[in-house]
Amino acid sequence: MEKESEIVFPGDFLATAEEFISGYGVYEEEGNLYSAIMGRVVRDTERMMVKIVPVTSTPLFLRVGQKVVGRVTDVKSSMASLEILKVVGKEREISGERKGIVHISKISEGYVPSIRDAIRINDFVRARVLMARPAVRLTMAGPDLGVILARCPECGVVLQRKAQNMLICPSCEATFRRKLASDYGSGNVRSRKI
């Protein structure tokens, strides 16, 4: 079985030469195996071989104007924190900073009295990059931006759209306010069209 794992850099320790034999992109020194190139480690546990699959594409850094998909990791009274998972339309992994902040003033086009009426922990959202460095600032204002997937905190099931910015749990029928993207519930997350 081949198991891909973390990205390594030249000189990173991979395993001892007793555990694995060296494959592509790996060199041995004094009984230890190190990566010779930057890439993703593949450990073939049948042949007990470790090799590196080079990262050939140029790194993907966040840029102003890009749309991203993230998971909400924290919600405070004036801002929400997101772990940015991907850039919309790109399959490559993001390099560099992956934490983004949405300020309450950037949650929606209109006035938002409470941030928790718009976004909650573990929601998946689509947002646009306002500032990429030194910190990533995001906006959710715009019809195609906002929450794209949310679950009921009690039942764990995916909430369904009930009204423009209202979700309902199909199991317990509790309702929740959110700032929804226009395509919420269209299966965008499951079909990976995000």
Ligand SMILES: [Zn+2]
């Ligand atoms: Zn429920």
